[in-house]
Every structure is written in C-alpha cells, then in structure tokens.
Amino acid sequence: MCSDIYKVQLENIFEGPMDLLVYLIRKNEVNIYDIPISMITDRYLDYIEWMKSMNVDIAGDFLVMAATLIQIKSRMLLPVHDDSDEEDPRQEITRPLLEYLQMKAAALQLNERDMLGEHTFIRSPSKISDPGTLPDHEIRVDIFDLIKAFQRIIENLSSDISLDVVADKLSIKDRMIELSHLLKEKGFLIFQELIGNAAGKADIIVTFLAILEMVKRNAAHVIQRDDTDTITLYLNEITHA
Amino acid sequence: MPELKFILESFLFVSEEPLTLEKMRAALPFTDTKGIKEALQSLKNEYDQRQGSICLIEVAGGYQLRTRSEYADWIKKIIQTSAQRLSPAALETLAIIAYKQPIMRSDIEHIRGVDTGGIIRMLLDRKLIKILGRKEIPGRPLIYATTRYFLEIFGLRDIKDLPAPKDISDLGKPVVDAPE
Numbered sequence: 001m002c003s004d005i006y007k008v009q010l011e012n013i014f015e016g017p018m019d020l021l022v023y024l025i026r027k028n029e030v031n032i033y034d035i036p037i038s039m040i041t042d043r044y045l046d047y048i049e050w051m052k053s054m055n056v057d058i059a060g061d062f063l064v065m066a067a068t069l070i071q072i073k074s075r076m077l078l079p080v081h082d083d084s085d086e087e088d089p090r091q092e093i094t095r096p097l098l099e100y101l102q103m104k105a106a107a108l109q110l111n112e113r114d115m116l117g118e119h120t121f122i123r124s125p126s127k128i129s130d131p132g133t134l135p136d137h138e139i140r141v142d143i144f145d146l147i148k149a150f151q152r153i154i155e156n157l158s159s160d161i162s163l164d165v166v167a168d169k170l171s172i173k174d175r176m177i178e179l180s181h182l183l184k185e186k187g188f189l190i191f192q193e194l195i196g197n198a199a200g201k202a203d204i205i206v207t208f209l210a211i212l213e214m215v216k217r218n219a220a221h222v223i224q225r226d227d228t229d230t231i232t233l234y235l236n237e238i239t240h241a
Numbered sequence: 242m243p244e245l246k247f248i249l250e251s252f253l254f255v256s257e258e259p260l261t262l263e264k265m266r267a268a269l270p271f272t273d274t275k276g277i278k279e280a281l282q283s284l285k286n287e288y289d290q291r292q293g294s295i296c297l298i299e300v301a302g303g304y305q306l307r308t309r310s311e312y313a314d315w316i317k318k319i320i321q322t323s324a325q326r327l328s329p330a331a332l333e334t335l336a337i338i339a340y341k342q343p344i345m346r347s348d349i350e351h352i353r354g355v356d357t358g359g360i361i362r363m364l365l366d367r368k369l370i371k372i373l374g375r376k377e378i379p380g381r382p383l384i385y386a387t388t389r390y391f392l393e394i395f396g397l398r399d400i401k402d403l404p405a406p407k408d409i410s411d412l413g414k415p416v417v418d419a420p421e
Contacts (some may be wrong), residue, residue, distance in 0.1 A: 015330055015353075015355055017355075018352075019354070034342075061354055061355055065354065096354075098350065099352055102406045103337045103352055104333060104336075105406050106340055106406040107329065107333040109335040109404055110332055110339070111332055111334050113395045114310045114396055115395060116307075116393055116394045116395075117322050119310040119313045120309070120310055120396065121307065121308045121312075121320075122305060122306070122307055122308075124257050124303040155395075201281070239400055
C-alpha cells in the first residue's frame, strides 16, 4: 500500500481535501452515489499519514475532512431502523462532492471557450490587456442614491477590517547572487528591464541597492549610453582569484 | 443612402466595445430594432459565407467583430498579448462565481474546500469578477459576481449564455440564497 501512496504524490499535488477525495474516488473507480466509506476513509488517512511522514504541513482543511469521513464511517456502523427517515450519512460527503465535480466540469467548459486575447481578437487589442478602462454596466443614479451610498460607506468605514499584507522580504545579498547568476548567463543586463520586472517598490529598491553594492565591490560595472539612456550592467572579469 | 447593413458594419468597425442594439437604434432613427437585427443577421451571414478571418458575434449584450480562432497564432506574430491564461484553481473559482453568483467567499471555499482569498484577489485585479455588495447577515461578508469584461473575455452573450454544467446532475441544493 505504501508504494501506492508514493505514486499518488508524485503525479499529483492536491490543492485541498476535495481534490484528494475526488482523486481517491476516481483512482479506485468508486461509484460516487455509493461510496465505500470505510475504504475511502482508510486511503484518505493513509495519505494524511504519508504527508506527515514527509514533514508536509498538513492544512487544517485536510484534518477537518478526515474527521468528517471518520464520523460518517462510525455513523454507518450504527444499526439502521427501516422505519427511520434518516438520510444516508454519506450524503454529507456525496452532495458536496457532486457539486465540486460539477464546478470542475464547468471550469473545463469555460477553458474550452475561445478566449479574447488568446484565441480571438478584436480590432483594438490594446484594450484586452487593459480592462481598467472598461466601465461595467452603465448605471443610472440620482443624487439621493449617491448620498445613501456615501452614508453606507461612512457607516461601514469603522467596521471594515483592514488587511495587512506582509511583503516577501528579499535581501540585498540574495538579489546580488541572483543578479550575478543572470549576468553569467546573459553577459549583461539592462537596468530598465530589471526594474520593469520588479514586483513592487521594495523590490525595485533592493535591486537598485544590490547593483550599487556589486559596483562598489568591483563585481560589476555600469555603463550608460548617451544616445538611448540605457543603463547596462556588465559582469567584471574576476582578476583576483 | 448606403445599405443599412454596411452602415452597421462601419459602426462595428469603429466600436471599441460590443455595440448594443440600443446604441445602433439611437443612431438610426429611420429604422427599428427588428430592421437592425435583420441587417446584422445578413451581415453575419456574409462574414460566414466569406470564410475569412473575421466574424460577427454577439457578446456581452452587444455585437462585435472578432477574428476567428484559426488566426490566433498568426496574430500573435505581430502583436504582443498579455498572458490571459488562468490556473485550474482560478478557473474553478471563476466557474463557481459565474454559476452561483452572487456568492460569498465562504460559499466558494465551502465548495472548493480550500482557502480562496488569493485567487479572488487576482480575479478582482483582472476585472473578471467584482464586489457586488455585502450580504446582510452577521459579519456583512462581501458578495462577488462576474463582470461584463468576463463575458467579453469568454465570448458570452450574457450570464445565461453559460452552458449548463454537464455530466453530473445537481443533487445538492443551491449554496447561496437568491439576492433580495
């Protein structure tokens, strides 16, 4: 069984418990309307165990699903009275599974459509990459609607939770290593392109400081051409071993 | 006076967005919606018969001239397209929002079984979905819906134009309540 699980992981990375469950059901060719809950639960737990042994951080979602499966399994063991109108405990998992599969199928259907900017084009293709200029439906409002809307915003202002996104911290040292790799590969780098590809303000600053540091340490030099204003970064030949 | 269908063709050629029937009718007081629709149909037939690179489609509540997909690879030789591809996870999320809208994030996550915050933000950034408002339940969670841009990108006339999800019949009940 162990080798079985290994195969699972090598071909698939499961985004969540539903993904894993769908995989187990398809792989074991199980009828979704009559899931052998005991077998699926065992396979599921095997997988969780395996993730643990690989030191993969198991997301809480996976554990919640494991608990649900075990609960269904134990409810299945209880004697069923014929006259009771209790539904099959497996419905708790069948229903969301069906819905999930349906949405997966819908996503595939979406993916099969001719996408604007990929398969089909309009006369002004610049628009495709700039949805920002596209107004959504035109709406008609009067001054009172605006006042009401404004009041709502004011009311909600205090209750709104602000989200702090922590930026990935990239050190100057890391960026220097990255740059020298790139330089070795290409021979030169255009400053403007480096900045253009940067992810954010912090990224730009780190890149800039890394370049300055490299120049200071004589690891690289920078040339700016008069005619194009292009700043080019070259790797210095290492003369001292 | 030139033929109606050719006037319409000139409108379509210069329009940056799908051209609505209302807009066409407002510009052509001598005819009615029926006349315009007929002219558009005959124009569409002409494009279809010609079997050229351009076709006339109905999209996002209007009409638009577009290139046929067979010419995509050629077109990409002369223009740069920004990457439009969506990951399977993003497509799944988008499909859920498209079919179940208006929908709260928690309902999307209930279906997918995983955190979807990052994907939703990306879809918002790409203007494929929008925040429709808040649901009047405790916590006042945001509710999401697809945009007109979504219809344009996927070549859909309107949201009802989405194909019914196939294969699996829907045994579950709908996840979200209908909007008030």
